[in-house]
Amino acid sequence: MSEPRDSLARETDADARDDPIGYFLEDMQYHGKAKRTRDAYARVLRSFEAFLSNAGAQPVDAGRRDCLTWVHHLREQYAESTVATYASYVNRFYSYMQQVGVVDGNPMALVSQEMDEAIDTNPTRRDISVAAMREFIADITHPLERAVIVGLLKTGLRVGELCNLDLRDVNLDAPAVSSAYEVGVRGQLGSHPDTLYVDPAMSRGETVNGEQRSASNKRKRATLVPLDRELKTELVRWLAIRPDTTSPADPVFVSTQDAWGKRLTPEMVRGMVRRHAEPRGWYHKGGDAAENVTPHYFRHFFTTHLRNRTGDRGVVKYLRGDVADDIIDTYTHNWGDRVREVYLNHIYSLTTTHGGG
Incomplete structure (x- = not known):
């Protein structure tokens, strides 16, 4: 009875090697990925x-040099952000195909890693000290805006990832919150109080937790991000006044303006940051990404300052979501006494009364 199954397995392996991209795209469909997402990958x-x-090469035989040459070719046609997106698609393809045993390794992994580091260490980017950022936060009084901006600065989340957070993704050890909301109900958060869960399996246009999403999470793996006292305080203050929402997903951050009670969008957050950055001369219309302070700049700020304080690139890369399943790391297996400890001992303070150093 085992022979037919073995024969089918051999046929499946042969199909995967003959057309690995078609195999990957078919699996994406089986996993429920939206057609728009599948078309983009295709x-x-x-x-x-x-x-x-x-x-003269094929995807199953490609090496790191082939991937690097392709990236160089893309740079002749596209902006750096587009190149990074396309490289992430190929990286995700190889990571998956390695997991299912079609290829032995991921030739794009190191190329993508080096691209991330090159972007993060851009020497022309505006340099803002922790002290100056603390003054910036002090001028923000609205609980929503404080929670959003402090959240971006202290977690390194992309703006879309922050907007996609639902109450089930936030495990807050705060009676005032748990008595009013059903928070942190994801199984992954069960033993991790004061922690955010960032789900990598979320794409723009897909319906997740009962709501169609307007932004994607671009993580390479699920991430547990600790909350220090400072960010926890801001979240508790915000949730104390958070409007009711009609969304079945119960988003953490909702609008208190024209789109009352609806999930914040990345564009709303960008406008929020711009309104506060302009008076300080940190944002100019027509300015480039290296000059203007935007939500993406906050991710750079987080990376630079936490890396300088810890000297631990691995922990920072894990928190940013840059560590893929095919890159060997010990951090997720040692969560309680490694990532959390390093983060809480070194995260910078952005207020005068709460938080780390």
Whole structure:
């Protein structure tokens, strides 16, 4: 009875090696990924395949140098942010195919890692000290705006990832919150109080937790992000006044303006940051990404200052969501006494009364 199953397995393996991209796209469909997402991956991966073919290679045989050459080719046509997005698609493709045993390794992993570090260490980017950022926060009084901006600065989340947070993703050890809301109900948060869960499996246009999302989470793996006293205080203050929402997903952050009670969007957050950055001369219309302070700048701020304080690139990369399943790391297996300890001992303070150093 085992022979038919073995034969089917051999046929499946042969199909995967003959057309690994088609195999990957089919699996994406089985996993419930939206057609828009699958089409985007198909365009990029087929273009990558054609590039390799012109060089006499195939996706299953490609090496790091092939991936690096492709990225260099993309830079002649696209902006750096687009190149990074396309590279992340290929990285995700190889990571998955390695997990299912079609390829032995991920040739894009190191290329993507080095691209991340090159972007993070841009020497032309505006340099803002922790003290100056603390003064910036002191001028923000609205509980929603404080929670959002402190949240971005102290977690390194992308703006879309922050907007996508639902109450089930936030495990707050605060009676005032737990008596009013059902928070932190995800199984992954059960033994991790005062922690955020960031789900990598969330794409723009998909319906997750009963609500269609307007932003994607671009993480390489699920991430548990600790909350220090400072950010916890801001979240508790916000949730004490958070309007009711009609969304079945119960978003953490909702609008208190024209879109009352609806989930914040990345554009709303960008406008919020711009309103506070302009009076300080930190934002100018027409300014580039290196000059203007935006939600993305906060991610750079988090990376730079926490890395300088800890000297631990691995912990920072884990918190940023840059550590993929195919990159060996010990941090997620040692969560309680490694990532959390390092973070809480070194995270900078942004208020005068709460938080770390």
